Amino acid sequence: MATTTDPAPGAPAQAHPAARVRVPSRFPYRTIAMGTLGSTLLLLGALGAGGILIRDPVLGHGPLSWVRYGHGRMLANAVLYGGFALVVWAWVRLGRYMLAGRIGSRPILVAAACWMAPLLISPPLFTRDVFSYLGQGAQLLHGLDPYAHGPAELDVLPNVVQNVHPVWQTTPAPYGPLFLLIAKGTVALTGDNVIAGVIVTRLVLLIGLVMMLWALPRLVRRLGGKLPITVWLAVASPMTVIHLVGGPHNDLLMLGFLTIGVVAALERHHAVAVVLVTIGMLIKPTAAVALPFLVWVWANHLPHPGKVRNFFQAGAISVGLFGVVFVLGTWVSLGSFNLGWVTGLQAPTLVTNWLNFPTGIGQLAHTLVNIVITVPESPFVTVARALAMLTLAAFMVRQWWKARNGGNEAIFRMAMALLATAILAPPTLPWYLTWGFVIASAFPWRRRHLAVVVAVASFLVLAYYPTGEQALYDWWFVVVVLALSVYAAASLLRPDPLGLVGAWRRQREVPDFVGKD
Numbered sequence: 001m002a003t004t005t006d007p008a009p010g011a012p013a014q015a016h017p018a019a020r021v022r023v024p025s026r027f028p029y030r031t032i033a034m035g036t037l038g039s040t041l042l043l044l045g046a047l048g049a050g051g052i053l054i055r056d057p058v059l060g061h062g063p064l065s066w067v068r069y070g071h072g073r074m075l076a077n078a079v080l081y082g083g084f085a086l087v088v089w090a091w092v093r094l095g096r097y098m099l100a101g102r103i104g105s106r107p108i109l110v111a112a113a114c115w116m117a118p119l120l121i122s123p124p125l126f127t128r129d130v131f132s133y134l135g136q137g138a139q140l141l142h143g144l145d146p147y148a149h150g151p152a153e154l155d156v157l158p159n160v161v162q163n164v165h166p167v168w169q170t171t172p173a174p175y176g177p178l179f180l181l182i183a184k185g186t187v188a189l190t191g192d193n194v195i196a197g198v199i200v201t202r203l204v205l206l207i208g209l210v211m212m213l214w215a216l217p218r219l220v221r222r223l224g225g226k227l228p229i230t231v232w233l234a235v236a237s238p239m240t241v242i243h244l245v246g247g248p249h250n251d252l253l254m255l256g257f258l259t260i261g262v263v264a265a266l267e268r269h270h271a272v273a274v275v276l277v278t279i280g281m282l283i284k285p286t287a288a289v290a291l292p293f294l295v296w297v298w299a300n301h302l303p304h305p306g307k308v309r310n311f312f313q314a315g316a317i318s319v320g321l322f323g324v325v326f327v328l329g330t331w332v333s334l335g336s337f338n339l340g341w342v343t344g345l346q347a348p349t350l351v352t353n354w355l356n357f358p359t360g361i362g363q364l365a366h367t368l369v370n371i372v373i374t375v376p377e378s379p380f381v382t383v384a385r386a387l388a389m390l391t392l393a394a395f396m397v398r399q400w401w402k403a404r405n406g407g408n409e410a411i412f413r414m415a416m417a418l419l420a421t422a423i424l425a426p427p428t429l430p431w432y433l434t435w436g437f438v439i440a441s442a443f444p445w446r447r448r449h450l451a452v453v454v455a456v457a458s459f460l461v462l463a464y465y466p467t468g469e470q471a472l473y474d475w476w477f478v479v480v481v482l483a484l485s486v487y488a489a490a491s492l493l494r495p496d497p498l499g500l501v502g503a504w505r506r507q508r509e510v511p512d513f514v515g516k517d
Contacts, residue, residue, distance in 0.1 A: 028107055031093045036114040038086025042246065043122040045080025048073050049466045051124030051131070053194055054162050080466050087115060088238055088458055088488055095454070095492050098228045099447060105228045109213075112236040116245045120202050125246035126430075126461060128165045128468040133250065134197045135164040136173040137183025140334070146173040146180055147340025159192045165468065167350060172340065174347040177333035178282035179250050202248045209235070209245070211256030212438065215263045219442035222266045223408050229450070233441040239457045243431040251431055254284035255438050261290070262411060262439060270298040274318050278325040282333070285345060286435055289396070289421055291322065293403050293414035300406025307404075351427035352381060353472045355463055358388030359426060385426050392424040408443075415439040430460035447493060455489035 046052075047059060048067030059065050066072040094111055097103045124130050135151030138160050144153060150170035151161050161169075173180060182204060190196040216234060220227045234240065244252040257280030265273035273294050280287035298314035299307070331337055354360030362384030366377045399417045403410035418436030422428060433456070462481045465471045472478065490497035 026102055026107075028094060028097055028103060028111070031090050031097070032107070032111045032114050034093070035087050035090030035111055036118070038083040038088075038090060039115045039118045039241070039246075041079050041083025041086065042125060042242070043083075043118040045076045045078075045083055046123040046125055046466060048076025049080050050122065050126075051128045051466075051468050053123075053159070055159065058195070077466065084238070084242070084461065087241065088454075090115070091232075091236055091238060092454060092488055092491050094236065095232055095450065096495065098232055099450075099492075103228065105231045108228060108231045108236050112231070112241060115236070115241050119241070119246040121199055122246060124198060124248070124468065125242055126464045126466055126468060127243075127247045127249070128163070130198050130201055130248055131160070131163040131194070132165065132168045132173075133175075133179075133183045133201060134160050134187055134194065135168070136175070136180055137185075137187040139173075140180050140184040141187050145338070145340065147338060147343070148172060157187070157192045159194050160187065160197065163194055168347075171347045171350065172343070174285075174345050175250060175341070176282040176285055177330045177338070177341055178279065179253070179284070180341075181333040182253075182283075198248075202245065205248050205250060205252045206245070208253035208256030209240075212252075212259050215256075215259035216442060218263045218267075219259065219439070222263070223411060223442040224444050225442045226444070229445055230441045233445075233450070233453060234438045237453075237457050238461050239431065239434055239437070242461050244434060247431065249431050251284055251434055254280045254287050255434060256280075257283065258287050258290060258435075259438060261294070262414075265294045265297045266408075266411070268301050270294070270301065270314070271317070271321055273298075274321045275325050278322050279329065282326070282329040285341075286418070286421060286432075289417050289435075290414050291318065292400050293410045293417070294318065296400075296403045296410045297406045300410075311404075348429075349385075349426045351429070353427070353470050355430070355470075355472055356385075356426050356428035357423055358384040359428075361388075388424045388426075392420055395420050395424075411439065412443060415443075430463050433460065451489040451492045454492050455485040458485040458488045 047064075052059075052068060056065075056068070059068060067076045090111070094103070094108055098108065119125065132151070135154070136146040138154055138157045139146040139149065139151060142154060142156055150168065150172065151164045152169040154161050183201070186197055186200050186204065190200055212234065216230050217227055219225075220230050240252075243249060244255075257276050261273045261276035261280065264270070264276060274291065277287050277290050277294065281291075295311070295315050295318050298318065299310040302310040302313060304310050304313070327337060330339070330341075352359050352363075354363055359381050362381035363377060365384070366375065366380040369375055369380070370377075396417045399413040399420075403413040415436040418439065419433065420436075422432035422435055437453075459481055462485075463470065463472055471481075487497065
């Protein structure tokens with residue numbers, strides 16, 4: 001009789017027919033339940049250890065307020081990290097079943113939905129950016145230019161303002177004007193109720209996830225990947241579940257427009273593609289990196305024999321469309337053609353840590369020099385970042401030129417350019433890698449590369465503490481996280497790679513003869 005249990009881990013993709021009869025079920029109920037339990041624990045732990053409010057109307061002075069302090073907070077952290085471990089474990093198990101050919105994309109989508117559901121009402125996880133979104137939306141709502149002032153200058157909505165991270169209290173907004181219009185609408189709806197503001201923001205950003213879910217199957221058909229792998233990578237990954245949804249982050253909405261724009265370009269709806277990606281740029285400016293690559297796709301779809309002529313024709317129309325959408329989007333969002341958001345892009349450079357590769361090189365150079373003579377760190381980081389920007393510019397130009405034949409090659413080069421931007425341009429925040437990663441997920445993947453993704457995704461979620469503060473200079477913590485991330489990666493390719501579970505089971509099977517002759 002068939003039962004509702006998971007398929008055996010690591011089962012081969014092609015099994016003997018007689019062996020298939022013994023397989024109880026292909027739907028991984030237990031694994032989905034494990035991840036759902038994990039995300040529920042993330043929710044519960046976040047009440048004391050996540051991005052909690054300064055004045056919490058739920059736990060601030062009630063009988064459960066102890067979870068925010070002392071031993072209560074330590075317990076909340078333990079629950080939260082335990083939940084994270086279960087989510088990663090469940091994700092890796094799903095990956096093994098997928099690679100064995102035991103499940104398709106539907107169970108993975110069900111799993112992702114179940115894992116995201118508890119996080120829709122969770123306090124922010126591993127970030128406090130959503131409070132900045134609300135603060136900047138409040139500025140726009142009350143007539144204070146978010147590109148010239150920080151939320152601290154608002155004299156209304158005190159709960160919204162006081163929960164913005166201190167670094168961003170006096171910093172102009174680095175986001176596109178369309179996203180600020182969305183944040184303005186959110187604050188107009190929820191007012192000074194920050195909890196409602198966070199939940200509504202998540203629900204709005206889920207529109208981007210729905211757009212991705214529509215686009216990814218079409219991208220897979222065009223780019224040659226496998227849908228279960230793409231969904232596992234781009235939707236069920238902890239980077240999406242915990243960072244983009246649990247965070248939440250506006251990158252999710254930008255990715256929705258970007259993925260549909262890429263589909264439109266590959267399906268020869270080039271004007272629609274340019275418009276959609278420009279709208280994505282008005283949410284998160286990084287989407288602009290994709291536009292020059294779409295010009296090559298368009299040029300190679302034109303029927304004229306001359307490549308130069310096709311390029312200039314596609315380029316001219318693209319620039320025209322971009323200009324119209326950019327001007328109208330900015331004007332509608334802000335009520336004027338305010339380009340202050342372009343200079344606001346410098347704001348994130350205030351974040352300095354070694355997760356950004358050039359910053360890490362600068363800090364390492366400073367550490368070595370500082371052994372001999374005491375010098376400030378800033379010049380080393382500034383020079384390293386400048387050199388990295390030159391390297392990034394050269395890399396992007398090279399990728400763009402290699403994309404000149406259009407088609408899938410242009411989309412692959414676009415994904416590489418987006419990833420390079422996330423790594424080389426300051427700062428590098430963990431969820432930035434989703435910019436190119438979601439597009440790359442629709443291409444064919446090798447198993448060992450998927451294992452690398454598991455390690456990177458696991459590490460990047462834990463690069464910050466649940467409160468949103470960076471954990472990158474707590475070296476013992478980093479070593480433990482790296483070891484666990486590598487173990488998770490090895491577990492994708494081989495269940496229980498160190499034989500720990502097997503040893504424990506054998507130990508339990510040893511008879512106990514203590515006290516007997």
